[in-house]
Amino acid sequence: MKRWFIAVTGCVLWFVIGTAWASVSRVSVLVHLEDPSQKAFLMEYTFQGIDSGTLKVAIPTWTPGWYQTMPYSEGIRDMQAENERGEPLSIQSVNHYSWRIDTGGAQTVRLRYRVLAREEGMGFFGVAMGPHHAFINGAAAFVYEMDSKNVPHEVRFRLPVGWQVATAMDFASQSEQRPFGDVRDTFIAPNYDELIDDPVQMGHFDVREFRARGVPMRVVFASETGNILCNMDRITADFQRIASVGIDLFGSAPFKRYLFIVHLSGRGFAGGLEHLKSTVLNVPDRRDLNINALAAHEYFHAWNVKRIRPKVLGPFDYTQPVRTRALWWCEGVTDYYAYLLLLRAGLIGDRDFWQEMEREIFTLENNPARERVTLEEASWNVWEGNGMGYGGLSYYNKGKVVGFLLDVYIRGVTGNRKSLDDVMRFLMERYGYPKPGFEEDGILQAINRVVAQDVSALYRRMVASTEPLPYDEILKYIGYRLERQSTSTTYFGATSMVDEVGRVIIQAVESQSPAFLMGLRAGDIVMEVDEEPADRRIEDVVSRKKLGDPIKIAVWRRGSLVVMEGKIGGETRYSIRLTPEPTADDAVIRVREGLLRGTTRVSAQAGVD
Ligand SMILES: [Zn+2]
Structure with missing residues (x-):
């Protein structure tokens, strides 16, 4: 019932978005950072070509690639809007992730707000900032006009002197010689989904470059201290080989450039997050760092999940969880x-x-x-x-x-x-x-x-x-076989003692244990086990049983006899071995x-x- 309801809501919503006219024809954003010690970006939006009396502005409630609700709206502060004459416009908060701006008929609206850098370390899901670095995962920082997700979005950066920008976003003057944009460029995304799917690394960092089957790629290594231990050249050489065989598999690359952002940090989420033509890998630095498996996983996502995907994973509904069985x-x-x-x-x-x-x-x-x-x-x-x-x-x-x-x-x-x-x-x-x-x-x-x-x-x-x-x-x-060996341990969860007159008394029962679930309680006097008179500790009886064996216990409790039945718990651990069959024929060997x-x-x- 719940599933059906959610699925239907999703369809209706897409229908509305798919047929709605955009309220705005172009969106430009200036990402402004004056002083990293302030731990916040100032975001300045310009909405142009407005043909609606209201703008509905929202921040995502989750980020593609991580299927958990994120409190991004808590990082958005001091939202202000004005028309082309600099007159303030009223903004109302609609719910925890969206706002309504009354345009008063203006065709151009400027919107300003601050985004707090609330993520620790180098950043991953959100916005992070330190004296020499800053990072934006788009969903945490860029708001969108709810009817205008499909219009082009333009981004420029104004950063402290000497700071660089690394992102895989398209930019106005891109060329074969200059495949990646830098801090002077105006970046362009064809829609909001793509805008927020190219994370941005800012500040000071090390760069390595290569081509994989002709496609320009860049690896950015950024750390909080600037002191890097890992072997950046070896890691880059490995990435080049991974990138090449990925392209070979599909015959071509679905991106013009690809960016690996490597955050060398022991803080924050350890792992990788895939993006449309880039990835962020967040790992603790060390001399013999090997992140090939992580990088290969995220890189393969550039095909599988970023492009090959269930319907709900692009275009995205950022206002609620989207569900798929895939x-x-x-x-x-x-x-x-x-x-x-x-x-x-x-x-x-x-x-x-x-x-x-x-x-x-x-x-x-x-x-x-x-x-x-x-x-x-x-x-x-x-x-x-x-x-x-x-x-x-x-x-x-x-x-x-x-x-x-x-x-x-x-x-x-x-x-x-x-x-x-x-x-x-x-x-x-x-x-x-x-x-x-x-x-x-x-x-x-x-x-x-x-x-x-x-x-x-x-x-x-x-x-x-x-x-x-x-x-x-x-x-x-x-020509392989799975060899499985099992070893079982048993668990019952009750301790007992035999008193001076030979009575077996339960001393303690662990909560939710098999003993507890069959009804045994501390203080019970055990009269019979499996219809035999009780004459030894319950642990000694249980130790002779196997996982899953039935057990029947009669106890004396507050003046009456209580009979209960249950099973011995525990767990079976399997050791696993994949073993080649010695007799496999040539045809089987060819498949292998x-x-x-x-x-x-x-x-x-x-x-x-
Ligand atoms: Zn993944």
């Missing part, structure tokens, strides 16, 4: 590809790849949430979860394992003629931004099309059920090699590697 594909499968890119770039070996898959399967198989929550549920409910999934199930983890199994399956059933790469390329061609995103069954349809058969049953088992994953059915295509080298029979015949 985040496992956006995140988990992206992480599978991160390791494929590293393998294809020669930055890890086959053994590292198998170990990574073993680690992920180990994590999944030892997580009891896999028996309660499906991948689709973990995706849909992430807003009520922790940003990684829901109900204890991470869609990064299970999504990655499912991505691996899907790749093996597709290669297996097509005799290595097709692979998950073909599904990616199909999705990119069919739905790649700026085309509209895919419907909720879009991934299944794409796989069916690539494989040329209906794989619904297998797909639903893996993503829409809690059934065990069909490891051996699928791994046989590459295809997986590891990123080739299919088709690409091998065409001489493409």
Whole structure:
């Protein structure tokens, strides 16, 4: 009921936005920073070509790439508006994220406000500032006119002397010789979505540049102290190899330039956030820093999630959580590809790849949430979860394992003629931004099309059920077996003593333990266990039982006999090993090699590697 309601609201909203006339024809923003010790930017907006009596201005309630509500409006202060004659206009707060400006018939309106730099460290989701650096993640700083998200937005910067700007935004005088703009440039985004999807690093930082298959790329290293330990040249060389194999996979790059912003900081969120043609990687600095897997994940997002995406992930509704069942594909499968890119770039070996898959399967198989929550549920409910999934199930983890199994399956059933790469390329061609995103069954349809058969049953088992994953059915295509060894520990949660007259008395019961849940309480006198007279401590009885064994206890409590039944709790840990079958034939070995080298029979015949 709730899901349906939300889905319908979403559709209606898009219909309205899609057909509404923009109230404004052009939006320009000056990002002004005079003194970083003030810990705030002054934002000066000019709305031109206004044909409406009111402007509805809002700040997002979340940022693309992180599916949690963010309190961005708390950083917006001192909002003021005036017309072209400098006369003040009235502003009313509509709700916690939007305001209404009465234009009084003005065709040009200037809006000023301050954005507080409230994020610690170098910044990630929000706005951060220090004596020599500042960072803006667009959703935290740029407001939008609610009917004018699709008009061009222009940005200029006025910063302290000597400060630089790094962003992947387009700019007026871009050329082959000057692919990235700098602090003097006027930057241009075709719409608000793109404006806020190019984060901006400001201040002093180190820069490395390279080309990957001809596409200009830049790595910016920024730290709070300016004293950098990591090997920037080695990291840059690795990024170049990752970037190249990513472009090879799709045949071309969907961006004119790409920017890696590396924040070397032990503070704030540790990780990476994807953007349309850039990424921010926030990691503690160290001499032997290796962020290849993180960088490959975020870089692959430039295709998968920034362009190949479910409908709700662009154009965006920033006013409320947007839901999709496909985040496992956006995140988990992206992480599978991160390791494929590293393998294809020669930055890890086959053994590292198998170990990574073993680690992920180990994590999944030892997580009891896999028996309660499906991948689709973990995706849909992430807003009520922790940003990684829901109900204890991470869609990064299970999504990655499912991505691996899907790749093996597709290669297996097509005799290595097709692979998950073909599904990616199909999705990119069919739905790649700026085309509209895919419907909720879009991934299944794409796989069916690539494989040329209906794989619904297998797909639903893996993503829409809690059934065990069909490891051996699928791994046989590459001549592998999943070896699983289990060790169980038991847990009951009650302690007892035998008193001087031989009575067994419960001393303590842990809350929510199996003993507690079956009704046992401190002070109970145990009369019988499993219909035998009690003559020893309850712990000694339990220690002879196994996980899941039934137990029946009769106790004397406040003058009456209470009989209760329950089960021994505990957990089973599985160790996981992916083992090659010694008897695999040549056809199977070819599929296995295809997986590891990123080739299919088709690409091998065409001489493409
Ligand atoms: Zn991601």
